[in-house]
Amino acid sequence: MLPCTPAADSLEWLARPALQALIDALTARGHRVVGPQVADGAVVYRDLADVNQLPAGWLDEQDGGHYRLRRDDAAGWFDHVVGPHSLKNFLFPPREPIQRLVREDGTWREEPAPQEQQPLAVIGVRACDLAALRVQDRVFLHGGHVDVAYQARREKLFVVAVNCRRAAATCFCHSMKCGPAATHSFDLALTEAGNRFAVEIGSERGREILSALGTAGLLTPCTADEADRVRTIPHDLERTMHARVAEPGVPRPRSLDTDGIRDLLYDNLEHPRWRVVADRCLSCANCTLVCPTCFCSSVEEVADLSGDDVTRERRWASCFTLAHSQMHSGAVHATVASRYRQWLTHKLAGWIDQFGTSGCTGCGRCITWCPVAIDLTEEVAMIRESAPP
Amino acid sequence: MNSMNSLNSTHAMSPSASAGMQGQVQGHVQCQGHSPWQLQATRIAAIREEAPGVRTYSLTFAPRGPRPSFRFAAGQFNMVSLPGIGEAAISITSDPESLSGIAHTVHAVGSVTRALARLEVGDELLLRGPYGVPWPLADLRDRDLVLVAGGLGLASLLSAIAFCMTHRGDYGRITVLSGAKTPVYLLATNHHHRWRDHGIDVHCIVTDPDPRWRGPVGLVSMLLDSLTIDPDATSLLCCGPEPMMIAVAEQANARGIAREQIFVSIERLMGCASGLCGLCQLGPFFVCRDGPVFSYDRIARWLAVPHL
Ligand SMILES: Cc1cc2nc3c(=O)[nH]c(=O)nc-3n(C[C@H](O)[C@H](O)[C@H](O)COP(=O)(O)OP(=O)(O)OC[C@H]3O[C@@H](n4cnc5c(N)ncnc54)[C@H](O)[C@@H]3O)c2cc1C
Ligand code: SF4
Ligand code: SF4
Ligand code: FES
Numbered sequence: 001m002l003p004c005t006p007a008a009d010s011l012e013w014l015a016r017p018a019l020q021a022l023i024d025a026l027t028a029r030g031h032r033v034v035g036p037q038v039a040d041g042a043v044v045y046r047d048l049a050d051v052n053q054l055p056a057g058w059l060d061e062q063d064g065g066h067y068r069l070r071r072d073d074a075a076g077w078f079d080h081v082v083g084p085h086s087l088k089n090f091l092f093p094p095r096e097p098i099q100r101l102v103r104e105d106g107t108w109r110e111e112p113a114p115q116e117q118q119p120l121a122v123i124g125v126r127a128c129d130l131a132a133l134r135v136q137d138r139v140f141l142h143g144g145h146v147d148v149a150y151q152a153r154r155e156k157l158f159v160v161a162v163n164c165r166r167a168a169a170t171c172f173c174h175s176m177k178c179g180p181a182a183t184h185s186f187d188l189a190l191t192e193a194g195n196r197f198a199v200e201i202g203s204e205r206g207r208e209i210l211s212a213l214g215t216a217g218l219l220t221p222c223t224a225d226e227a228d229r230v231r232t233i234p235h236d237l238e239r240t241m242h243a244r245v246a247e248p249g250v251p252r253p254r255s256l257d258t259d260g261i262r263d264l265l266y267d268n269l270e271h272p273r274w275r276v277v278a279d280r281c282l283s284c285a286n287c288t289l290v291c292p293t294c295f296c297s298s299v300e301e302v303a304d305l306s307g308d309d310v311t312r313e314r315r316w317a318s319c320f321t322l323a324h325s326q327m328h329s330g331a332v333h334a335t336v337a338s339r340y341r342q343w344l345t346h347k348l349a350g351w352i353d354q355f356g357t358s359g360c361t362g363c364g365r366c367i368t369w370c371p372v373a374i375d376l377t378e379e380v381a382m383i384r385e386s387a388p389p
Numbered sequence: 390m391n392s393m394n395s396l397n398s399t400h401a402m403s404p405s406a407s408a409g410m411q412g413q414v415q416g417h418v419q420c421q422g423h424s425p426w427q428l429q430a431t432r433i434a435a436i437r438e439e440a441p442g443v444r445t446y447s448l449t450f451a452p453r454g455p456r457p458s459f460r461f462a463a464g465q466f467n468m469v470s471l472p473g474i475g476e477a478a479i480s481i482t483s484d485p486e487s488l489s490g491i492a493h494t495v496h497a498v499g500s501v502t503r504a505l506a507r508l509e510v511g512d513e514l515l516l517r518g519p520y521g522v523p524w525p526l527a528d529l530r531d532r533d534l535v536l537v538a539g540g541l542g543l544a545s546l547l548s549a550i551a552f553c554m555t556h557r558g559d560y561g562r563i564t565v566l567s568g569a570k571t572p573v574y575l576l577a578t579n580h581h582h583r584w585r586d587h588g589i590d591v592h593c594i595v596t597d598p599d600p601r602w603r604g605p606v607g608l609v610s611m612l613l614d615s616l617t618i619d620p621d622a623t624s625l626l627c628c629g630p631e632p633m634m635i636a637v638a639e640q641a642n643a644r645g646i647a648r649e650q651i652f653v654s655i656e657r658l659m660g661c662a663s664g665l666c667g668l669c670q671l672g673p674f675f676v677c678r679d680g681p682v683f684s685y686d687r688i689a690r691w692l693a694v695p696h697l
Contacts, residue, residue: 099426101472107513108472110428144664144678145425266672269694296667298660303473310472312426317660317668324668327658328498329630338696346670353673 011198011222011230012210014190016077018218019123019197020051022160022188025209026121031158034090035123036080042067043083045090048123055080062168062364063251064373076192078124078162081171082363086129086292090120091153092136092316098149098299099312113311115149119156125186126164127179127234128171128363132292133159134185138355139295158205161186163234167241169251170364172377174241175258178361181234191230198222198230254364256377257384261358262349264384269341273382278337280372285318287366287374288343293351293359296324319343344376425663428470428515429459434490436510440573442497443541444506445482448514449490459519461485463526463548464654464682467518468662469493469505477501478659478677480544481519484551494544494576520662522682524549524652526556529624532650533561535616537637539609539629540569543576545654545681546628550580554587561622564590568609568629571597592616610636613644620645628654635692638685648686655681655688672697 014022026033027049035048038055046053056077061068069080097113125133137154140147161182164171173179182189187206190197199219201207213219222230244253288294298317303310317324319342325332333339351359360376367375431448439445450459463485468476477499483492497506508514526549534553536546546565553563565584569575572595581591592612594605605611609629625641627634634653641651657676660666664678672691674680680688691697 098424101428101515103472108428108430108515140665144675145661147665148424269697295665298666298668299476301473301475307473312472317666319667325658327656332657332696334696341697342670346667350670350673354675 011191011200011227012214012219013222013226014197014199014213014219016192016195016197017051018213019054019077019190021213021216021218022209023048023051023123025212026158029209030119031121032118033121033123036078036083038069041069043069043080045083045085045122045124051077054078054124059166060168061251062170062368064170064367064375065370066251066373067368076165078190078192079166081164081166081168082126082128082365084290084365084369086290086363086365087122087125087133087157087159088136088292088294090122091133091150091157092140092295092297095313095315096149097311098314101310101312103308103310115152119158120153121158121160123160123162125159125161125182126363127161127182128173128176128361129292130159130161130182130185131173131176131178131361132363135293135351135355135357135359135361136295138357139293143355158209159186159188159202161189161202163189163191164237165192165233167237168364168368169253170367171241171362172254172256172364173362174238175254175256175377176358176360176362178363179234180237180241191233193230193233198227254362254367254375254377256360256362256380258348258358261380262352264380264387265345265349268383268387269345271383271387273379273386274337274341276382277340277374277379278335281320281336281340281374282371283320283336283339284371285320286369286371288318288320289316290365290369291347292361292363292365293347294318298323319346340374344379347376348380425661425665426517428517431491431514431516433508433510433512433514439494439576442506443494443574443576444497445492445494446505446508446514447483447490447492448516459491461491461519461548462523463552464524464545465519465521465548466545466662466681467491467493467516468520468659469495469501470515470517471501471504472515474504475501476660477505478520478656478662480548480654482544482547484555485548486552486555494541494547496541518662520677522678522680524626524654524682525684526552530559531561533619533623534563535566535613535618535623535625535641536564537566537609537613537625537627537629538568539627539633540574541576542627542629542633542654543567544628546626547577547580549626550584550589553589554584557587557589562590563588564592564616566592566594566609566612566616568594568596568612568633571595572599572602608636609633610640613637613640618644618646620647624650624652626652626654631656631692635689638689642685648689649684651685652682653685653688653692655683655692657681 036043037046059072060080100111140150164180186202189200246252296317322331347359434449435447437445466480470476479493482494497503657669660668662677664675669676
């Protein structure tokens with residue numbers, strides 16, 4: 001058989017085990033390869049050397065405050081959906097040195113802060129997280145200031161996306177127009193079908209690496225019919241998601257009516273619902289930590305004993321803490337209600353003013369990982385229902 | 390200090406620093422390729438005790454001499470940076486057109502500002518800036534100006550007053566209304582005669598008078614009440630505690646000054662000062678980048694909501 005040369009607009013078949021060759025090729029090109037793996041009862045991103053580390057045959061059940069993995073031998077390699085980690089954990093790491101200052105003879109000198117140089121490749125990225133990537137690009141690259149460290153990591157990032165075949169009850173990417181089909185921001189996209197993946201090219205780098213797999217005889221061309229069928233998979237799921245209805249005994253499928261949502265929230269900043277949700281909210285900040293778009297940070301000073309060698313470390317911050325708004329006159333967001341309001345209105349309204357996009361992709365993580373099952377789709381619905389005209 | 394990493398290299402310029410003269414700084418300018426955290430070194434040339442816990446620091450840019458490339462506009466602020474302690478947003482109080490250095494007037498209230506208070510003349514002080522949207526003085530030519538300060542809020546207005554003295558002919562009547570808790574916290578009283586020499590009216594008020602106080606007692610809004618104004622020709626600039634600014638702005642608006650002609654300088658906790666860290670948000674705004682100076686018509690709606 002002739003080696004298959006992939007074209008940008010066609011799909012190629014890659015046998016499932018041959019995904020190992022993609023991992024190897026990315027590793028050989030100097031990437032740190034990361035992919036989903038089962039650890040501590042959840043699917044998380046870990047360094048990936050071997051396809052056998054992937055969560056083949058695992059499905060996740062997600063609901064408000066609930067995440068459980070179960071075996072299903074019929075499940076594919078990527079039929080779990082999103083876990084607590086996202087690309088944010090890598091491109092905007094939870095802690096990062098941003099500056100090192102050394103004092104000699106009463107004068108400070110700036111030393112370059114150590115920076116992670118190795119390019120990253122992530123396998124298994126879902127459409128909602130591609131959307132989150134695009135949102136964080138707006139924050140860190142196209143806001144007021146370019147974040148140089150983010151930019152360096154972002155430019156080297158290699159994304160292998162996966163089209164979802166299944167959604168959790170907490171997923172509402174269809175409402176946010178962020179999924180489930182992977183349509184942008186990837187180098188390669190996989191759609192699982194039987195024992196193989198249909199591979200789509202999203203970038204020149206993706207084409208180059210796929211060509212190498214083709215040269216190694218690992219690809220077979222998709223026929224036009226096959227390609228059409230593969231391409232409908234995420235769109236069929238999207239249609240299913242729009243048609244989902246609540247049924248007794250199973251988690252309620254989420255959706256969010258985004259019509260006029262910015263003004264809805266701005267016009268209801270003093271709605272009584274904020275106090276109702278505050279009675280349940282623990283202000284634990286889990287939702288901001290798992291959210292793939294939250295970008296708040298604060299800087300901690302890490303000094304040696306002499307105080308002459310100081311590293312400034314940027315760490316994730318959360319609007320659920322009092323420190324986030326602490327001033328001499330007291331914390332601005334002094335009440336839990338005001339902190340929940342900050343989170344929700346920033347996410348769904350403020351972001352639109354600041355970055356021209358919603359800050360929510362519908363990934364559902366904040367619902368799943370909330371210890372008391374607070375659900376932003378429900379909170380918005382309650383405000384919408386009882387908003388004064 | 391002359392290495393590539395030297396803190397006072399020209400790369401330490403902030404994005405808005407290059408925007409030049411007063412009034413032309415258009416908020417933030419997108420800036421590629423350098424770290425928003427990069428610092429400049431200054432030396433403390435003089436320290437003046439203004440009031441208990443409040444000191445003015447005159448700074449020269451290291452190694453010594455005139456400030457090399459640091460340009461700011463009245464109402465902008467710096468992040469004063471103490472390695473190992475942290476950073477704090479501090480208004481620049483000096484004349485934006487002076488080339489001899491800059492000044493900060495700081496109230497020691499927390500970790501950074503207290504550590505700053507332990508520094509002495511000759512010590513190095515790091516900072517980055519300038520940041521933020523300044524007072525729109527260039528747009529206010531030929532208008533009457535009322536500058537209303539509550540306590541340390543005067544710090545943000547001092548640079549505007551200095552600018553107005555140099556360009557006195559460009560403005561109509563100028564009145565400074567300064568209120569404080571006690572007479573000692575009426576800052577810059579030593580400058581009042583100079584302001585008056587430049588045809589700037591100054592009125593002071595305190596809420597807790599001491600036995601020597603001969604002036605009026607009450608809130609600064611009372612001074613505004615008794616001031617004769619031509620509302621159509623007047624612009625009001627206000628900086629102080631938020632409830633005071635709201636009260637003053639509402640009162641000015643009730644007296645006929647348009648909301649578009651009322652400007653307030655908002656305080657929020659600041660981290661990056663560059664629109665990256667999210668700490669300074671107020672409604673749709675990043676106060677560091679979209680403010681701290683806002684016209685009242687843009688900000689009133691958000692100020693009116695408690696704890697926003
Ligand atoms: C645009 C702008 C301009 C400004 N200009 C000036 C100026 O010209 N001069 C000036 O003096 N100030 C100015 N400020 C205010 C100044 O930035 C703050 O006072 C400063 O950040 C205090 O920093 P700090 O590290 O000293 O205090 P911090 O240690 O951060 O403490 C600040 C206050 O919060 C309290 N606090 C801190 N942490 C907690 C906690 N966990 N729980 C309870 N309370 C807590 C402290 O007791 C203190 O009262 C300006 C602010 C802004 C936004
Ligand atoms: S707000 Fe919740 S559903 Fe939306 S992107 Fe963040 S974690 Fe996902
Ligand atoms: S303010 Fe809150 S919701 Fe907005 S980015 Fe920061 S942590 Fe996330
Ligand atoms: S201070 Fe960081 S965004 Fe304004």
